[in-house]
Amino acid sequence: MKRLFSVLLLTTFLVALCAPAGVFADQALADHPDCYVTDMADILSDDEEQQLNSELKALSDELNFDIVVVTTHDLEGKTAAEYCDDFFDYTGYGRDDVFSGICFLRYITPDGSDYMVWITTTGLGMIYFNDSDIDDQIDFIADYIIDGEYYKAFSSFAKNAANHVKDYNKKNPDEIAQYEDWKKTNGPDQDGFTRTEDYLDWKYEQQAYKEHMRYKPAWIVAAVIIGFIVGGSATASMKKQLISVSAATNAAGYVKKDSFKLTSRSDTFLYKNVSAVPIPQTSSSGGGSSHTSSHHSSSGRSHGGGGRRI
Amino acid sequence: MAGLQEYKCPCCGGAIEFNSEVQKMKCPYCDTEFEMSALEQLDKDLSADRADEVEWDLGQTNEWSNSEIEGMRVFVCRSCAGEIIGDENMAATTCPYCGNNVVVMGNFAGGLKPDLVIPFKLNKEAAVKKMADHLTGKKLLPKVFKEQNHIEEILGVYVPFWLYSADVEVSGRFKGTKVRTWSDGKFAYTQKDHYSITREATLSFEDVPVDASTKMADDLMDSLEPYDYKAAVPFQTAYLAGYMADKYDVSVEDSKERSTERIKSTAASRLQGTVTGYSTVTNEHTNVRFSSNGAKYALLPAWILNTKWNDQNYTFAMNGQTGKFVGNLPMDKSLKTKYFWSYTGVTSGVIVLISLILQLLKHIM
Numbered sequence A: 001m002k003r004l005f006s007v008l009l010l011t012t013f014l015v016a017l018c019a020p021a022g023v024f025a026d027q028a029l030a031d032h033p034d035c036y037v038t039d040m041a042d043i044l045s046d047d048e049e050q051q052l053n054s055e056l057k058a059l060s061d062e063l064n065f066d067i068v069v070v071t072t073h074d075l076e077g078k079t080a081a082e083y084c085d086d087f088f089d090y091t092g093y094g095r096d097d098v099f100s101g102i103c104f105l106r107y108i109t110p111d112g113s114d115y116m117v118w119i120t121t122t123g124l125g126m127i128y129f130n131d132s133d134i135d136d137q138i139d140f141i142a143d144y145i146i147d148g149e150y151y152k153a154f155s156s157f158a159k160n161a162a163n164h165v166k167d168y169n170k171k172n173p174d175e176i177a178q179y180e181d182w183k184k185t186n187g188p189d190q191d192g193f194t195r196t197e198d199y200l201d202w203k204y205e206q207q208a209y210k211e212h213m214r215y216k217p218a219w220i221v222a223a224v225i226i227g228f229i230v231g232g233s234a235t236a237s238m239k240k241q242l243i244s245v246s247a248a249t250n251a252a253g254y255v256k257k258d259s260f261k262l263t264s265r266s267d268t269f270l271y272k273n274v275s276a277v278p279i280p281q282t283s284s285s286g287g288g289s290s291h292t293s294s295h296h297s298s299s300g301r302s303h304g305g306g307g308r309r310i
Numbered sequence B: 001m002a003g004l005q006e007y008k009c010p011c012c013g014g015a016i017e018f019n020s021e022v023q024k025m026k027c028p029y030c031d032t033e034f035e036m037s038a039l040e041q042l043d044k045d046l047s048a049d050r051a052d053e054v055e056w057d058l059g060q061t062n063e064w065s066n067s068e069i070e071g072m073r074v075f076v077c078r079s080c081a082g083e084i085i086g087d088e089n090m091a092a093t094t095c096p097y098c099g100n101n102v103v104v105m106g107n108f109a110g111g112l113k114p115d116l117v118i119p120f121k122l123n124k125e126a127a128v129k130k131m132a133d134h135l136t137g138k139k140l141l142p143k144v145f146k147e148q149n150h151i152e153e154i155l156g157v158y159v160p161f162w163l164y165s166a167d168v169e170v171s172g173r174f175k176g177t178k179v180r181t182w183s184d185g186k187f188a189y190t191q192k193d194h195y196s197i198t199r200e201a202t203l204s205f206e207d208v209p210v211d212a213s214t215k216m217a218d219d220l221m222d223s224l225e226p227y228d229y230k231a232a233v234p235f236q237t238a239y240l241a242g243y244m245a246d247k248y249d250v251s252v253e254d255s256k257e258r259s260t261e262r263i264k265s266t267a268a269s270r271l272q273g274t275v276t277g278y279s280t281v282t283n284e285h286t287n288v289r290f291s292s293n294g295a296k297y298a299l300l301p302a303w304i305l306n307t308k309w310n311d312q313n314y315t316f317a318m319n320g321q322t323g324k325f326v327g328n329l330p331m332d333k334s335l336k337t338k339y340f341w342s343y344t345g346v347t348s349g350v351i352v353l354i355s356l357i358l359q360l361l362k363h364i365m
Helices: A002-026 A046-063 A080-091 A124-128 A131-147 A150-171 A175-185 A196-213 A218-241 B036-047 B124-135 B143-148 B218-224 B252-272 B333-364
Strands: A037-039 A066-072 A101-108 A115-122 A261-278 A294-296 A302-308 B015-019 B024-026 B072-077 B083-087 B102-107 B154-183 B187-211 B244-246 B280-309 B312-319
Touching: A037 A046, A046 A066, A046 A150, A066 A080, A066 A150, A080 A101, A080 A115, A080 A302, A101 A124, A101 A150, A115 A124, A115 A131, A124 A150, A124 A175, A124 A196, A124 A302, A131 A150, A131 A302, A150 A175, A175 A196, A196 A294, A196 A302, A196 B333, A218 B333, A261 B036, A261 B154, B015 B024, B024 B036, B036 B187, B124 B154, B124 B280, B124 B312, B154 B252, B187 B218, B187 B252, B187 B280, B218 B280, B218 B312, B252 B280
Parallel strands: A037 A066, A066 A101, B154 B244
Antiparallel strands: A101 A115, A115 A302, A261 B187, A294 A302, B072 B083, B072 B102, B083 B244, B154 B187, B154 B280, B280 B312
């Protein structure tokens, strides 16, 4: 009984702690909160919220990378992107000096007439998640969202995102050090913001330059193939020089001059076939981009992100 | 039910019927629709198909007169049994076909007298020079072939040919398609219009030559073409002086197949050449009919050169009128391999070198 009471007390405390988030936009940037789930749309049960919060906190602490979920039924006149950015910035999320983290927004009106999901990335989040990664993150959980299984959706999102970060660090062990180096020479801009997108631009440029400078093995493959073609056709033409005897199969040289006369002709249309092949549509959502598109939020910080109307 | 006409679908072959909804003939199997008039025309086209009529009228009346054959001798090859005709003064010792010795058999008798002869225009020296030219510039020719091959004898031979002429009617039925493509953004459309096409034409062939000697390889003689018939003159035995003449041993009847095939092939391709404006054309049926036709017996001049190398016979021939020189040459396989790898290696090497230079420039710039 005592235990139940303490759980209830903790829940009340947490809900109270997260409650002011709704008015975050008017506030200055706050200190880092201890709460990772803000369910203003009230689509999670208290138990789910508490469970999810502890999962998100554990993952965020482990990675030193905030994984945050927010739900709302009112975007307060902002776009989903602006709302999600502002929530993340003004509530005080973001680890380290570049406020690294990822924030998942579920917006749905009480009557279900309007809805949206949005993912905002900040700091290292912009490095970890490019546009197509964000798209993938939404893909993984889209079915849960559509079915209204929000706890499963958010919990999966957190695990998937955390795994993605771990994988990324494993695959790119030098990236963070490289980023730190870059920051040393390209520190915060005149407004005091570290522009991760500039780092990404620099990195893409470096990659493109490296790719440009790399010797392409295709040259050797092409050289060998062209070599064989030249060798083959040269010897074939040499071989042809030796052959000058062949049987005649036509009498084209013996047609009496001007003797050919067309005496009758007819061209009758019989029928037609029409076939239609769908033209593959290039998706305009930019899905699959290996770049991170970025923007500035009202707080002035840089964010990456992407979303979908589901 | 007299007058009931049954049509087959030109698209799938099924029986088609009149569809009252679309007021057209429609195939119940493939749903293709047809105008009645188109089917009637197709039916007419199909029923117009005929078989080839390629009968030759090959009456020959030209016989030798006794005075003409008086001075002629027949030589027989001991090895290949080839019969060669020459005048009584000819001192032929070698068979033009196999290079072996020949013997005089006796007086010439029988056979047909040639209608035409194209006299030799080029002499033996020209043939020797052409042979030397023939061997130069051939990269894969074994080097020793030039040195070791000895032209044992170069013989001027009048080769017997049958020259076939025919006036030809040719008719053909074709299937043609015209393809149109367009797109509305969502779909790429391809429309294929199918046509039944018929053509009829007349044309004449003059003096299609067919080698009338079994001793002469047909393809070797074909390769000597063309001869300029403008220089042909009525045959006289005087033209044989100093040369040999082969007596025809393939009759005009037996040779006609080859000329018929050649004429049919050209008539059909000329006819198909008039089917234009289509994306694809398929020949469904062609028939050729000869109206007036006939054949002449002609002697055409050729220099024949035989040589042996590595126990193999190589026969070369030169058109005695135009100087066209033909004859297949042996190939040095090791030379071919050498050339192949050196061309391949050099080309590949140059490309790799260029790529390395470009790479270097990237780093310098």
